[in-house]
Amino acid sequence: MTLALFDSHMHTPLCGHAAGTPTEYAQAALDAGLSGVCFTDHMPMPAWYDAPWRMRLDQLQEYRDSVLAAREAFAGRLEVRLGLEADYHPGTERFVEGVLEAHTWDYVIGSVHYIGAWGFDNPEFVAEYDARDLGSIYRHYYTLIEGAARTGLFDALGHLDLPKKFGHRDPDGYAALHALDVVAERGLSLDFNTAGWRKPVREAYPAPDLTRAAADRGIGFVLGSDAHRPQEVGSRFTDALKQIHDVGGRVVNYAGRVRHG
Ligand SMILES: [Zn+2]
Numbered sequence: 553m554t555l556a557l558f559d560s561h562m563h564t565p566l567c568g569h570a571a572g573t574p575t576e577y578a579q580a581a582l583d584a585g586l587s588g589v590c591f592t593d594h595m596p597m598p599a600w601y602d603a604p605w606r607m608r609l610d611q612l613q614e615y616r617d618s619v620l621a622a623r624e625a626f627a628g629r630l631e632v633r634l635g636l637e638a639d640y641h642p643g644t645e646r647f648v649e650g651v652l653e654a655h656t657w658d659y660v661i662g663s664v665h666y667i668g669a670w671g672f673d674n675p676e677f678v679a680e681y682d683a684r685d686l687g688s689i690y691r692h693y694y695t696l697i698e699g700a701a702r703t704g705l706f707d708a709l710g711h712l713d714l715p716k717k718f719g720h721r722d723p724d725g726y727a728a729l730h731a732l733d734v735v736a737e738r739g740l741s742l743d744f745n746t747a748g749w750r751k752p753v754r755e756a757y758p759a760p761d762l763t764r765a766a767a768d769r770g771i772g773f774v775l776g777s778d779a780h781r782p783q784e785v786g787s788r789f790t791d792a793l794k795q796i797h798d799v800g801g802r803v804v805n806y807a808g809r810v811r812h813g
């Protein structure tokens with residue numbers, strides 16, 4: 553029996569920095585032999601937060617309609633689910649909660665893309681890594697990850713060790729392990745995000761040692777390519793499965809925000 557694989561992290565052009573229609577992503581998934589996909593485009597946030605990188609609130613219905621149209625077009629061939637990649641940024645929780653409660657979603661990723669006002673995964677601001685102490689960057693970042701886990705708003709945390717994106721690796725790792733304790737305690741999963749293999753760090757999120765630490769804590773992994781183009785759908789899933797299974801981890805996915813697998 554072949555494993556029913558889902559790619560549960562992909563975007564649409566509504567975020568302003570992705571190409572390809574939902575139908576094209578779905579076709580790419582079908583061609584890659586996947587059983588299903590879950591769209592998780594960058595969700596609307598309060599107007600003051602990171603507006604150029606996400607759909608506006610008044611585009612949310614268009615997003616839902618475009619994904620649901622792909623669901624219909626691929627019925628019986630590929631399961632198409634509807635989710636969101638939310639941001640966790642202190643002060644925005646009530647707005648996020650409002651969007652999540654206004655509609656039904658299959659799966660919601662909680663991601664941290666900002667430490668304070670610094671968009672640390674934006675190549676434009678990479679010089680800031682040299683202006684700060686790397687250990688304190690990671691401590692601050694994982695405190696935010698714990699905050700995200702504690703909101704109860706999300707099913708999984710996005711790209712766990714994202715600050716390594718440009719090659720700035722965590723010098724100690726204790727804050728990460730503490731965050732994983734909180735993730736396990738709150739029953740969340742991790743987005744196993746293969747986009748890291750396409751970035752300067754050349755490593756998936758999470759790193760192999762954190763994959764092991766998460767598996768040891770019973771945390772499940774949701775496979776995601778973080779595709780911003782249809783050609784990226786299902787990218788390096790064989791390598792992802794190997795990294796997860798090598799440490800006894802398990803793959804899960806979500807439908808109606810209920811975990812499977
Ligand atoms: Zn994006």
Ligand SMILES: [Zn+2]
Pocket residue numbers: 637663665710711
């Ligand atoms: Zn992200």
